[in-house]
Amino acid sequence: MAEELRRSLGVFDAVVIGLGSMVGAGIFAALGPAAGAAGSGLLLGLALAAAVAYCNAMASARLAGRYPASGGTYVYGRERLGPFWGYLAGWAFVVGKTASCAAMALTVGAYVWPGQARAVAVAAVVVLTAVNYRGVQKSALLTRAIVAVVLAVLVAVTVSSLGSGAADFGRLEPGGDASVGGVLQAAGLLFFAFAGYARIATLGEEVRDPARTIPRAIPVALAIALVVYVGVAVSVLVVLGAPELGGATAPLADAARAAGAGWMVPVVRVGAAVAALGSLLALILGVSRTTLAMARDGHLPGTLAAVHPRFRVPHHADLAVGAVVAVVAATVDVRGAIGFSSFGVLAYYAIANASAWTLGSGRALAAAGAAGCLLLAFALPVSSVLAGAAVLAAGAVMYAVRRT
Template structure:
């Protein structure tokens, strides 16, 4: 039967993560990606409607988070929507969700690695990006508890830096609240496209679901951790976006590759003239945030790779679990290798658009899976998966044309590979 769980004995991971660990991993994924990578291209698309785009992205993300939390509590295994789609919709849809996640989030990994390079050493961004991937893959290899501990440190540092930026901007003489007004440059197509790009940042709560096999008491922990991580991230996003817009305005925000650095330069610390010590602190914070996001992303992609390898949709050798560290070490090495290659060759903004398309398809399938739950299985209100599914498909279609074409092409290749593999058995 297409939707059944494989009956053979599989290598098992260890449940070590509590609610706090899961929330921190989600925060590490979302905050680094959104503030330092997606804010400027989103402003370029939405103009003065940037905050509207943030609200749209948050609404869709809430629906996705609710659907994912209910499904993860029902199916607490590594793989996220790959598992949910397989169990609720059939083997092909589970495979397609897993494929969309792996390719989309692999692009996200490359984007985060390139963000590290752009802030630390702009002239050698690709080389720094590759080095970051190698180091963090080694960290993940030694165990998920070390990854959670390091992510906790990174999130603390980044939140402190962002708080300094917000206070500096809002207390600066350069701040102009009128820059928050929605002007004639804001059109619904641009607002939706920006929401799709910002969704790239909100999708970090998927790390919590894909780590379901390593979470203690998943039926309680996951439904608590996902909305908590999402809510905290939304508060941070709204505060930072508002503060930066009041100083730079939408046009300057869209034109700068490092918007928080530009805002710190324009505002100065706590309203004083000149950026002083805050600019280098912001640069360091951006690099640390991207490292935290990259760490959690590699963690999540490797777990979905593990789940697909268990079902032989990817090479079965990738399903191995290290006897000492209890991690999917071959999957982590394979993901790290692919990401390192992309980080050495990819374009940052192109990677964000491509990733957003894949992730939106992934969550569309998560909402479709949640729709099939019964009340006894913890189904959310019907409106939640309906809005989530519609919102994901709408935002995916309004992304930049190049992202839609390339994303659809890669999904088609994945579907064709599945058909070729399954065809002889039909």
């Protein structure tokens, strides 16, 4: 019989872990590329990304209440659609989120020590893997502190930008530079910053009273993140405008400088690094739990299903995920990692919505979520679509070979 993990997380900790995943480095980095794609239609892209995320959140909440076990959509797809779809969801999650981990680690390095970004990235992975190894409750406590720091920085940037003489609210109106394709691509890029609520579902085996806690925590975390994102996007747009924002590599720092608050630029850099650490912590946590669930079912080596006798965490999975992420962070490009990750995450949620559709109630929302995920996935840059599709196909072939 598989050993169970310790149930130590309540609603507050579950919400904080979700926020730690969402209100992270994505908002510091994704606004620029999204504005470059959508132009003055950036807020429309943000609204579309939020709408798809809401559908996904409701599907995840309903399924997590029904199946309160580690693994998230890997478990839901297996139970509602069959073993193959569960496996494919788990494969998309583990591979896609491993790329996300590398991207967040590289973001830490870029802000902390640009000249040694890869070395700092690997060090960050090692340290946070050690934190996860010591127990999920310690991870939740660290995430609380990270979320508090990041929210404080984002609020400071928003207030200073909106109150500055450089603010021009006429820049919020969509202009001729906005196109349907651009808005869709921006939504796909911005969805990367919303996807953290899945971390709550993947921790289903470590949450107290999961049937009640998870459906409460996911919508709350998503709503808070949406309010923060809208405030930040509006403040940066009214100060920089869509053209300048589209070319910015550090949009929040540029907005602080344009608003006459140059003293905040170092603060924003620290906030971005802390945010990326928070995202990386929660990502490693979620990937290791899905790895645990897949190992229990024989889709990954059985040793990855081991649970530490003292800390009650999947310690072999934690170490394996940390090692893979460290190698990827030392070798890949951050932009390619983000694009690849977005495709995998959207495929994962498409399966989650299809699983929720089989529950009977809420089918319209589940259908809208699945359609939205597929639409945004194939609106991503062609290189991301081709790489993501190739990796999913490779996973399907591996599954077929093992079944023969």
